[in-house]
Amino acid sequence: MKIEFRNVSKTFYGEDSELETLNNINIQIKEGEFVSIIGPSGCGKSTLLHLMTEIVDSFEGDILIEGISLKQSDKLVSYMHQKDLLMPWRTIKDNVTLPLILSGKKKKDAYKIVEPYYKMFGLDGFEEVYPNELSGGMRQRAALLRTFMVESDIMLFDEPFAAIDAINRHKLQQFLLERCQGFNRTIMFITHDIEEAIYLSDRIIVLSQRPATVIQDVKIELERPREKHMKLSVDFLKIKEMLIEALE
Numbered sequence: 001m002k003i004e005f006r007n008v009s010k011t012f013y014g015e016d017s018e019l020e021t022l023n024n025i026n027i028q029i030k031e032g033e034f035v036s037i038i039g040p041s042g043c044g045k046s047t048l049l050h051l052m053t054e055i056v057d058s059f060e061g062d063i064l065i066e067g068i069s070l071k072q073s074d075k076l077v078s079y080m081h082q083k084d085l086l087m088p089w090r091t092i093k094d095n096v097t098l099p100l101i102l103s104g105k106k107k108k109d110a111y112k113i114v115e116p117y118y119k120m121f122g123l124d125g126f127e128e129v130y131p132n133e134l135s136g137g138m139r140q141r142a143a144l145l146r147t148f149m150v151e152s153d154i155m156l157f158d159e160p161f162a163a164i165d166a167i168n169r170h171k172l173q174q175f176l177l178e179r180c181q182g183f184n185r186t187i188m189f190i191t192h193d194i195e196e197a198i199y200l201s202d203r204i205i206v207l208s209q210r211p212a213t214v215i216q217d218v219k220i221e222l223e224r225p226r227e228k229h230m231k232l233s234v235d236f237l238k239i240k241e242m243l244i245e246a247l248e
């Protein structure tokens, strides 16, 4: 297994309160699989990824990456946060190349590597501007591009397209599919958009209200490559209906 959550539970403790957030989560993800996580707002989806990225530590159970417990693993995962978290004092170019610089590349080389992607991400002409000069959607695309610059075969996304308009969202979904298929990237993708989850995923995991438990684990058998018209197919709509019911 590429990623495995084993009996993972998480409770947040405050001064005189406790918040049970995850309750005995078991998830197995194979290499190259695209798995979406859906569930009610506030149920603990982001927390799942925060455990993996060690933004939040101390939890019960174990998370294994390639069979090695997270705490022993030195595996790098690339993670795109719900908010874009671009650095306001750096230009777009210096934001998106940051992972390359951190991995030891020279600035000049990092700029060259990222060059072909600006157009694809709708950012060409904006390389030298600062994040606060861009729209929310453009900032999100810049954050997405930065995520792709992390050299890792495990990618975690937390509602990356939520703030993007429908047309651009479709473009980015398509882009994500193209970049992931055949590259053996293993992906955990949080979304509240059921259609997006079906369209992108090999499997969808449905979480319950907090404290989250896994209530469904649905294999999406739609053929690949995925194409826009599939969103209107009977099979697609059946899955959608089933998931909507599961979330009620």
Ligand SMILES: Nc1ncnc2c1ncn2[C@@H]1O[C@H](COP(=O)(O)OP(=O)(O)O)[C@@H](O)[C@H]1O
Pocket (backbone or CB within 6 Å): 012, 019, 021, 039, 040, 041, 042, 043, 044, 045, 046, 047, 048, 056, 210
């Ligand atoms: N670091 C934290 N400390 C305390 N409570 C937290 C922390 N992170 C998340 N929570 C709480 O845990 C619950 C689940 O949050 P989250 O994982 O962000 O939900 P989701 O992403 O599904 O909307 C929420 O009630 C949230 O307030």
Ligand SMILES: [Mg+2]
Pocket (backbone or CB within 6 Å): 045, 046, 047, 082, 158
């Ligand atoms: Mg969240």
